[in-house]
Amino acid sequence: MSAREVARDVVLAVARDDAYANLLLPQRIRDARLSPADAALATELAYGALRWQGQHDALIADAAGRPIDAIDPTTLATLRIGAHQLTRMRIPSHAAVHETVALLGRDRGRRGFANAVLRRLSEDPEARLARLADGLGGDDRLGLETAHPAWVLRALRRALDAEGAADELPALLDADNAPPAVHLVALPGRGEPDAALAPTASPLGRVAPAGDPARLPEVASGAWRVQDAGSQLAALALSRAEPVRAGERWLDLCAGPGGKAALLAAEAARTGASLEANEVSRHRAKLVRDALRGIEGADGSTPRVVVGDGRRYRDDGPRFERILLDAPCTGLGALRRRPEARWRKQPTDVPELAALQAELLEAAAAAVVPGGLVAYVTCSPHLAETRAVVSRAASLGLEPVDTRAVLREVAPGIALGETGDAAQLWPHRNGTDAMFVQLLRRGAEG
Numbered sequence: 276m277s278a279r280e281v282a283r284d285v286v287l288a289v290a291r292d293d294a295y296a297n298l299l300l301p302q303r304i305r306d307a308r309l310s311p312a313d314a315a316l317a318t319e320l321a322y323g324a325l326r327w328q329g330q331h332d333a334l335i336a337d338a339a340g341r342p343i344d345a346i347d348p349t350t351l352a353t354l355r356i357g358a359h360q361l362t363r364m365r366i367p368s369h370a371a372v373h374e375t376v377a378l379l380g381r382d383r384g385r386r387g388f389a390n391a392v393l394r395r396l397s398e399d400p401e402a403r404l405a406r407l408a409d410g411l412g413g414d415d416r417l418g419l420e421t422a423h424p425a426w427v428l429r430a431l432r433r434a435l436d437a438e439g440a441a442d443e444l445p446a447l448l449d450a451d452n453a454p455p456a457v458h459l460v461a462l463p464g465r466g467e468p469d470a471a472l473a474p475t476a477s478p479l480g481r482v483a484p485a486g487d488p489a490r491l492p493e494v495a496s497g498a499w500r501v502q503d504a505g506s507q508l509a510a511l512a513l514s515r516a517e518p519v520r521a522g523e524r525w526l527d528l529c530a531g532p533g534g535k536a537a538l539l540a541a542e543a544a545r546t547g548a549s550l551e552a553n554e555v556s557r558h559r560a561k562l563v564r565d566a567l568r569g570i571e572g573a574d575g576s577t578p579r580v581v582v583g584d585g586r587r588y589r590d591d592g593p594r595f596e597r598i599l600l601d602a603p604c605t606g607l608g609a610l611r612r613r614p615e616a617r618w619r620k621q622p623t624d625v626p627e628l629a630a631l632q633a634e635l636l637e638a639a640a641a642a643v644v645p646g647g648l649v650a651y652v653t654c655s656p657h658l659a660e661t662r663a664v665v666s667r668a669a670s671l672g673l674e675p676v677d678t679r680a681v682l683r684e685v686a687p688g689i690a691l692g693e694t695g696d697a698a699q700l701w702p703h704r705n706g707t708d709a710m711f712v713q714l715l716r717r718g719a720e721g
Contacts, residue, residue: 276306278313279356282320283378287352289325289615296325296615301487311486319454323363324355326452326614327422331358333407338395339388350385353378357393361400368397421448426622427607434656434699434709438692443703450702451610451617457483459491459499460507462541462570466498475504476686476705477511479538497569502534503612505654505700505707508682508689510535512698512712513599513650514542516681521547523596528585528639531559533566535601535652540570540578550578551595553585589638593717596647598639602632602664604655608709611702625659632664640671640717649673649715654708656699661711665697668715676714 276284281303288294300321304314324331332343335354343351357375360366372393379385396403408416414425421428428444435441459481461468468474472481483491483501493499514525525543530536530552543550552567554560560582567578585600605624606616632653639649651668653660668675675696682689682698690704697713 276303278309278317279320279374279378281307281309281317282324283352283356285317285321286324286355287348290352291348293619295613296321297613301489304487314487319364320356320359322454322614324359325618326611327359327363328355328615328618329424330404330419330422331355331362333419334358334362334396334400334403335392337403337407339392347385350379350389353385353389354392357389358396358400361393361397362404372397422452423448423610423617427610427617427620430607430657434658434661437658437662438694438699440692443701446703447701447709453611455503455611455702456706457488458502458504458507459483459488459494460502460504460538461493461499462497462538464541464545465570466493466496469493475507476689476700476707477504477507478686479511480504480507500534500537500566502538503609503708505608505705505710506535507538508686508700508707509601509650509652509710509712510538510542510599511685512678512681512714513597513648514539514546515685516648516676516714519543519546519548520596523548524594525550526588526595526598526639526642527552528588528598528600528635528642529602530554530563530580531556533559533563535599536563536578537566537570539599540567543578544570544572547572548596549576552578552580553588554580554582555584557582586634586638589641591642593642593644593647595642596644598643598647598649599652600635600639600649601652601654602628602635602660604628604632604653604660605657606654608654608656608700608702608711612708625657629659629664632660633667636664636667636673637671640668640673640715643717645717645719647717648676649717651711651713651715653711656701656709656711661699661713662697665713665715668713672718673715674718676716678712678714681714682712 285300336343360371376386376390414428418425432444458475460479468481488494527536531554536552540550552563564580605620610617677696678698679691700707700710
């Protein structure tokens with residue numbers, strides 16, 4: 276299987292099966308046994324086609340003279356791969372058209388249609404895009420030019436404006452569209468950060484060298500994991516906010532797929548605490564178990580993984596000293612790593628997610644002991660998923676902790692905006708996903 280075939284099949288699976296490109300693509304690359312050069316091509320084609328999908332679709336529809344939903348899924352996925360080569364890569368037009376059309380095999384109808392569309396598109400894609408943009412205004416135009424839905428643009432602008440930084444929106448949009456570096460975390464007690472590798476915003480993080488990180492011995496052994504530095508900082512804010520007392524009980528309330536749980540488990544094992552990792556999905560709970568494999572305390576104890584709706588913890592009374600609530604969210608903070616997320620989510624998803632987040636926060640407030648800590652975390656800067664949710668903390672007996680001060684202790688020199696007691700990380704500012712972190716303490720009288 277060629278690099279273009281791998282990329283096209285991933286783009287098709289995302290559209291047809293709601294697959295996640297960041298999970299599917301590495302497996303497809305390994306299955307196809309692509310060379311490093313071909314793996315890089317497949318990655319750019321798949322992620323690029325998904326990242327710029329809104330712009331590519333506008334160009335394809337214009338060149339085809341028909342709406343996108345009138346094109347069959349396989350042909351459309353193929354055209355998206357071709358459009359990306361013609362508009363965003365330094366591949367000669369004739370080669371991009373020929374190699375892309377060949378993906379449609381012997382189907383003359385599909386091949387003829389795709390060939391005509393891509394040849395029209397190759398003539399002057401910049402002029403075609405400018406003409407389409409001229410017919411739009413405001414955020415619709417900016418959304419076409421930067422491949423962000425207009426509602427996402429507005430949400431990001433409002434989040435930046437809340438800290439007086441609305442003028443940083445262009446830099447954020449550029450960062451969303453730039454292929455991100457792969458970050459590694461050295462799990463405490465299992466590995467050490469390599470001083471020869473470039474640092475990240477996290478004290479435990481490093482930028483992975485080029486190539487498949489799975490080939491690194493430290494990754495193969497489980498001493499290092501692939502994890503964005505923002506996720507690392509979210510976990511470390513909770514584990515290092517204050518000294519750990521031996522015997523503390525920690526809970527990761529929404530643990531799947533297990534990255535933060537693994538870091539918390541390593542931190543717990545190092546300090547004499549214990550971790551319970553809860554996940555509502557059995558499939559994702561298996562991923563959590565895989566992530567936690569090999570992490571043991573000094574007494575040989577291992578983290579406990581349980582399956583169930585995290586909201587049930589509100590009924591059982593307090594029993595944890597520290598709780599991580601990495602709440603389900605729109606994922607607007609990880610658009611550079613999950614390029615399809617910007618097209619998959621809709622503004623109508625936000626109220627339902629915000630209601631779930633509030634219910635999970637209520638459960639965390641009930642499950643944490645008096646004086647204990649809750650870390651409310653989302654991989655979204657949307658104000659309805661961040662500040663609006665934690666504004667309910669006081670009614671739940673939770674008091675805000677100066678999270679910016681904690682992160683500045685964990686990661687000296689980190690750049691943080693004016694966000695009150697919360698911390699909001701940004702791709703363009705911190706080189707991380709846009710993680711929101713608010714530490715909360717349950718009152719002594721609980």
